[in-house]
Amino acid sequence: MTQRLRPPARAVSALSCIAATLLATAMPAHAAEELTLYTTREAGLIQPLISAFSAQSGIKVNTVFVKDGLLERVKAEGARSPADVLMTVDIGNLMDLVDGGVTQPVKSAALDAAIPSNLRGADGQWYALSMRARVLYADKSLPITSFRYEDLANPKYKGKVCIRAGQHPYNTALVSAMIAHDGEAKAEQWLRGVKANLARKATGGDRDVARDILGGICDVGLANSYYVGQMKGSKEGSDARKWGDAIKVIKPTFGNAKSGGTHVNISGAAVAKNAPQRANAVKLLEFLVSEPAQALYAEINYEYPVRKGVALDSIISSSIGELKVDPLPVAEIAKYRKQASALVDKVAFDQ
Amino acid sequence: MTHLRSVGAAWRIASVAIALGVLAPVLSLAWLAVGSGLAHWSHLARHVLPQASLNTALLLTGVGVLVLVIGTGCAWLVTACDFPGRKVLHWALLLPLAMPTYIVAFAYLDLLHPIGPVQGAIRWALGFDSPRQFRLPDLRSMPGAIFVLGFVLYPYVYMTARAMFMTQPAHLMEAARTLGATRTGAFFRVALPLARPALAVGLSLALLETLNDIGASEFLGIQTLTVAVYTTWITRSDLAGAAQIACAMLFVVLALVLLERNGRRHQRFGSAQRMRAIQPRRLHGATAWLATFAAALPVMLGFVAPALYLVWETIKRLRLGTGISSGLVASLGNTIGLAAGVTVVTVAAGLVVAWAVRNQGSLGNGARWQARAAVLGYALPGTVLAIGLLTPALAFDGALGSLIGHPGLPLMGAGIVLVVACAIRFLAMPVGGIEAGLARIPPALEQASRLLGETASGTLRRVHLPLLRPAIAAASLLVFVDAMKELPATLLLRPANFDTLATLLYAEAARGTYEEGAMAALAIVVVGLLPVMLLARSGLSVQAEAAR
Numbered sequence: 001m002t003q004r005l006r007p008p009a010r011a012v013s014a015l016s017c018i019a020a021t022l023l024a025t026a027m028p029a030h031a032a033e034e035l036t037l038y039t040t041r042e043a044g045l046i047q048p049l050i051s052a053f054s055a056q057s058g059i060k061v062n063t064v065f066v067k068d069g070l071l072e073r074v075k076a077e078g079a080r081s082p083a084d085v086l087m088t089v090d091i092g093n094l095m096d097l098v099d100g101g102v103t104q105p106v107k108s109a110a111l112d113a114a115i116p117s118n119l120r121g122a123d124g125q126w127y128a129l130s131m132r133a134r135v136l137y138a139d140k141s142l143p144i145t146s147f148r149y150e151d152l153a154n155p156k157y158k159g160k161v162c163i164r165a166g167q168h169p170y171n172t173a174l175v176s177a178m179i180a181h182d183g184e185a186k187a188e189q190w191l192r193g194v195k196a197n198l199a200r201k202a203t204g205g206d207r208d209v210a211r212d213i214l215g216g217i218c219d220v221g222l223a224n225s226y227y228v229g230q231m232k233g234s235k236e237g238s239d240a241r242k243w244g245d246a247i248k249v250i251k252p253t254f255g256n257a258k259s260g261g262t263h264v265n266i267s268g269a270a271v272a273k274n275a276p277q278r279a280n281a282v283k284l285l286e287f288l289v290s291e292p293a294q295a296l297y298a299e300i301n302y303e304y305p306v307r308k309g310v311a312l313d314s315i316i317s318s319s320i321g322e323l324k325v326d327p328l329p330v331a332e333i334a335k336y337r338k339q340a341s342a343l344v345d346k347v348a349f350d351q
Numbered sequence: 352m353t354h355l356r357s358v359g360a361a362w363r364i365a366s367v368a369i370a371l372g373v374l375a376p377v378l379s380l381a382w383l384a385v386g387s388g389l390a391h392w393s394h395l396a397r398h399v400l401p402q403a404s405l406n407t408a409l410l411l412t413g414v415g416v417l418v419l420v421i422g423t424g425c426a427w428l429v430t431a432c433d434f435p436g437r438k439v440l441h442w443a444l445l446l447p448l449a450m451p452t453y454i455v456a457f458a459y460l461d462l463l464h465p466i467g468p469v470q471g472a473i474r475w476a477l478g479f480d481s482p483r484q485f486r487l488p489d490l491r492s493m494p495g496a497i498f499v500l501g502f503v504l505y506p507y508v509y510m511t512a513r514a515m516f517m518t519q520p521a522h523l524m525e526a527a528r529t530l531g532a533t534r535t536g537a538f539f540r541v542a543l544p545l546a547r548p549a550l551a552v553g554l555s556l557a558l559l560e561t562l563n564d565i566g567a568s569e570f571l572g573i574q575t576l577t578v579a580v581y582t583t584w585i586t587r588s589d590l591a592g593a594a595q596i597a598c599a600m601l602f603v604v605l606a607l608v609l610l611e612r613n614g615r616r617h618q619r620f621g622s623a624q625r626m627r628a629i630q631p632r633r634l635h636g637a638t639a640w641l642a643t644f645a646a647a648l649p650v651m652l653g654f655v656a657p658a659l660y661l662v663w664e665t666i667k668r669l670r671l672g673t674g675i676s677s678g679l680v681a682s683l684g685n686t687i688g689l690a691a692g693v694t695v696v697t698v699a700a701g702l703v704v705a706w707a708v709r710n711q712g713s714l715g716n717g718a719r720w721q722a723r724a725a726v727l728g729y730a731l732p733g734t735v736l737a738i739g740l741l742t743p744a745l746a747f748d749g750a751l752g753s754l755i756g757h758p759g760l761p762l763m764g765a766g767i768v769l770v771v772a773c774a775i776r777f778l779a780m781p782v783g784g785i786e787a788g789l790a791r792i793p794p795a796l797e798q799a800s801r802l803l804g805e806t807a808s809g810t811l812r813r814v815h816l817p818l819l820r821p822a823i824a825a826a827s828l829l830v831f832v833d834a835m836k837e838l839p840a841t842l843l844l845r846p847a848n849f850d851t852l853a854t855l856l857y858a859e860a861a862r863g864t865y866e867e868g869a870m871a872a873l874a875i876v877v878v879g880l881l882p883v884m885l886l887a888r889s890g891l892s893v894q895a896e897a898a899r
Contacts, residue, residue, distance in 0.1 A: 036847055042861040062847035065858060068585050069738050069843045076741035080749050080760050082847070096588050165572070167582045201491045203572030204460075215465035216482035217489070235671050242466075276758075341586040345398040350574050 034060040035280040039087040040070050041267055046087070048300050053287045059280050074102040079274050084281040087269040090169040091128075092176075094268045095334040098125045103270035106282055114289035114307045118329040119266065128266035128330065129288050130303040133225040133323055134174050135262070137209050137247040142219055147252040149178070149263070152222070153193025161197040162209045162221035166349035167341060170206070170224060173265050175340035176333045177326060181256040184339060191347045202350050207231060207243060214246035224265075225249075229302025229315045249320050261326035264304070265333075359807065363718075366707030369700045370721035373775050376739030377601065377727050380594045383739075387591030395579070395596070403579045409493055410500070410573060411558055417501030418557045421649050422508025423550065427538060430516040433631040434642040440650065441513070442887030447653030448506045448829075449879030451836040451853070453566025454872045455503050456496075458657035460570060463490045496571040500564065502653035504557040510825070510886070511553035511787070515546040518791070521629045548790060551611050552783045556729070559604070559779075563732040565839070576600055577732050590738070597735045604730040609723070658876055664869035675870065682850040683874055686835055689766070689851060693773040693834035698827045700774060701725070701781025706811055709789050722782055729779035733839030737772050740844075744768045769844040773834050780833070781826035788822030789815065828886040832879050852878070 039046065043065040050061045062082075066073060070088065074081055074097075086103065088094045097103050098121065105124040112120070119128035136147050152161060164171065178187040195202075199218035209221035210231060231244025251262045269288070271281045287293055294305035298313045304323060305312075312322070344350065428434075429441040447455075463469050465482035479485040489495070519542060527537035543550075568575050576596065584593035634642050708722040728736060748762040755761065762768050792815060800810040816823075838853040845854070852875045859868030 042858045044858055045862055064845065064847045064849075065842075065854070065861075067842050067857070067861065068581070068734050068839075069741075072590065072738050072741055073843060076745040077760060077763070078745070078749065080745075080752060080758070082759055082764070092586075092588075099588075165569070167586050169586065172586055200489050201572030203491055204570065211464065211466070216486060217465060238667075238671060338587045338589075341582065342394055342398075345394065345582075348398070348402065350572065351402055 033058055033277075033280060034062060035084040035275075035277040035284060036062045036064070036082045037085045037087060037284070038064050038066055038070055038074065038083045038272070040066055040093060041087050041089050045301055049288060049293055049296050052293065052296065053284055056287065057280075057283055059283065061284070071096055071100045071102060074272060075100060077274075081272060081274050082276065083272040084275040084277045085269055085284055086272050087129075087267070089265075089267045090173060091266050091268070091330045092169055092173060092334045092337040094126050094266070094270065095331065097270055102273050104273045104275070104278075106271050106285070108282055108286060110286045111282075111289060114294075116306065116308075118331075119268075119306050121331070126268055126270045127285060127289070128268040128306050129285075130267045130294075130297045130301065131264045131306060131323075131325070132266075132303055133251065133262050133264050133320070133325075134170065134222055135225050135228070135320060136250040136252045137213060137221050137223050137228075138250060139213050139219045140246060140248050142248075144220075144250055147250045148255045149174070149222075149252045150190060150255045151252075152220070153190045153197065155193075155197070157197045157220060159197065159199050160219040161194060162199055162212045162218035163194070163202050164204055164206055164208070164223075165202050166191070166344035170265060171222075172337055172340045172344065173333050174222070174263050175343060176336035177254070177263050177328055179336040179339055179343075180328055180332050181254055181259055184343065187340070188343050188347060191343055191349060195347050195349050207240070210243040210247045211239075214243050222252075225304070225316065225320055226302040228319055229313055232315050232319060233302070233313075251320060251323065253324070254326055259326050259328065261324045264323065264325050264330070266306075266330055267303070362703065362707055362808070366704050366718070366721050369704055369778075370724040372771070373724050373728050373778060375743045376736050376772075376775065377598075377731070379742045380731075380735065380739040381598055383591050383594040384598045387589075387595070389595075391583075391587075391589060391592050392595075395583075395592075399579050399582075400576075403574055403576045406493070406573055407562065407575045407577075410496060410568075410575060411561055413493070413497035414500045414504065414561045415554060415558055417497060418505040418508045419550070419554060421501065421505040422510075422553060422557075423512045423543070423546075425505075425646050425649060426509050426512035426516055427542070428642055428646050429631075430513060430629055431538075431631055432642055433633045434639040434646075436643045436647065437631070440643070440646045442884065443650045443654075444509050444513075444646065445506045445883050445887045446650060446880070447503045448510075448832055448886070449876050449883045450503050450654060450657060451566075451838075451872075451875060452500060452503050452560070452564055453570065453838075454661070454856075454875070455653070455657045456499050456567035456570045458660040459495075459499055460490055462656065462660055463487070491570075491572045493573060496568060496573045499567060499571065500561050502649055504560055505649055505653065507556040507560070508550060508553035511549035512546055514821070514825070515549040516542060517628055519545055519629060521627055524629060548787050552787055555608060555611070555726075556780065556783070559726075559729050562600070562604070562730070565732060565734075580732065580735060593735070594739075597731060601727065601730055605723070605727075608726055608730075612723075658873075661869050661873040661876060665873050668869060678850060678855060679852075679871060679874065682852050682855045682871070683878070685849055686851040686853070686875075686878065689770070689773070689841070690831045690834040692770050693777065693837075694827050694831045696770055697774040697777050697830045697834075698781045698823060701778055701785055701826060702823065704778070705782050705785035705789060706815070709786070722786060725778040725782040728775040729777065731776075733776060733837065734843060736776055737840040737843040740768070740772050740775065744771065763844070764846050766846050766849060769841060769846075772840045772844050773837055776837070776840060777830045777833055780829045781823070784822045784826035784829070785819060788819045792818050825886060828882040831882045832886075835879055836875060 043063050050063065053059065054061055070086065074083055074086065086097050088097065103125045107124055111127055115127055120126065138144050175187055175191060178190060200212065206223035206227050209223045212218050213221065228244065228249050231240045234240040234244065253260050253262055269285055271278060271285070275281045289307055291307065291310060294307040294310040297303045298305050298310060302313050302316050425444050429437055461467055465486040470482065470487055474480070474482065474485055477485060523541055523545070524537050527541045532540060563577060565577055565581060568578055580593045580596045583589050583596060704721050704725055708718045745760060745763060748760045748768065752759060752761050796814055797810055800814045805813065836853060838857055841851055842854055842857065852871050856868040856871040856875065859871065
């Protein structure tokens, strides 16, 4: 539509300058080996891993950090899409890509050996790369040593619970797991109980739970495990450190007898259906589950490695420790996500 | 009305093409919306829409009242009265424009948090030593959201109202006073009604911005309809359902915009005579200081407090040894380049549409839809617009790729799809601004020019463009500032390895380390300050000169 205009010559030259700049940034000199990564995982978090991969393999990685609409973008780009690897956080988002038909199956002995079978698609359509647990942050002075997710609905915590929006993927995944274990009716009852206990609106981020505990707004709340490492690992004197130091962390478990474990979610990746650099894409995935990369996941991102035998970060290991993971397969969680989201609406959790 | 020959065919086609370009994402959304059943509406109607609609209505009403009162009140105060600090405040009142709402929301969340400085000081003064003994109500509430959005978005109204008041001939007010109206009466019965088109433009920009806001509402926990659109799409993976809600919202927005336009359909606001502008009346004593306080308060709350917060956070980072990253510098360049490109494209397109519509408008209403269509982009949340644009734009891009033998997506890869998306999103600003500017140029000037044998385009170039200069300058600067702050469309449509300050800041947010984003946030504000200052200087003073 713009080429039909006849704007003044100056505007035209300014425009072409900008276009040229954009072209220059968009099309780096075609190195012999490269691949394009689309990620809903913040690029800075995986940059150390990507740099290590490039250094080892000589493959340059172009990244696009997309938040919402990764699936729509890849779908619309279709056969011409430059994407090779699609990376997401949250199992539901990853399954959306698989269900949306923008991934392709991969066969790799290295991947299959490194990742337990409940953390990857049976057909190689998706792979988990790291895990995070949904844990309880509690005021340091509270005499709690063990906790069940169900306890969050206990009236004794009335006005003492902080949590982020119920519609956030981290929480819908937890509710999904609840539905998978105990059925929708029980999950609804639980959600109503938690809602009744909220000290403030269900909003903000996971770290706000720690901050609001320090601020005296609440006593307990659910949040992801890696923030504990981030906060407690911050520089002495920084705000984040103060928040981290105000809390202690407890690994909650599901009350259901078949579970007895802690809820985890994953970050994961898949090879794009129309990947122009398929071989390089597989190389990247294989690198990400190799021992040194998994150690980086633990040390830099404070996550739980998917590969057995890789040590946890020291802060995580001292403040949370090894997990007894809920045995429910993660793909199962994704199945109940819509139901969980509808429940959150139904009990007006975020209102 | 004299019938004039309308604009040339090329111009008309260009205008129609632009309007169709804006319609493309909307039509693609509508297509998505009708492609799915209505099964989930029973759930939405029972559990989501009543509360979300109520919240949205409350938020819009609250913000609307607040921006009108602050914007119009301050504009009148600095136009009609003289008081200490007026010379600075008359432009400083625009400063919150440089502040993205999501940054202000975050800043206040931190400032007013129980462990933040404000409550800490109150506790200290009252002798409490723990927030568990005493704390203020949470900002995360409807009043909190209205406060934050109102004090950031009022400049849209202030700017248009101020420009209008400055150019209102003083004799109208004087006539009202001689006919026995009080000062207040003359303001409400003459100055305010005359400013209605400008106020409508400013108010609609502020309200659409409120409606589409996702960052600040999410922070503050306000479940608006826009949040419902996101939840339906993201959490329930129901894009069609989200498109249905978005289309329904768009429908309501359009109805309101048309209603307002219809309300002043038969009114003319042009004044053919060049008259002296209103002279400010000097205030004295306590009244003067009260005026200073009233005009300074919005600047303090909407700009100074959050800006100082960002400066403070940045200093803290620097002290802890975080340097200025090379990524920050690169994204600064990207931000300016993108904003400049978007500005040029958007303002040129806006001028084409506004002029085509005006010229044809005198013949009938056949072209009005093009200007109305321009509002659509602004009435949709950024991500939703971008999603709608994806399918048509990439289909075109793919076709272009095979035409020129490019294996990938040439326009997407070069960031041109992103520029187009932003242009569609912000087209309402130049179209609205230039239309309002055109409305104030008396038709007699055009008729005289045409009678004397000048062509339609010659008339535009020699008569209207010079008179429109302030309107175009104001629209350009507004688009620039907004394009610089733009986040959702940039996030979705950018090429690989391309970061702007906003996406950089967002990345920090996504990582859960907001405070690390303080530097990027401060950079956005600093870069935004320059155009805002220019806007204040050129936009307002040129307009005043033009009136003289």
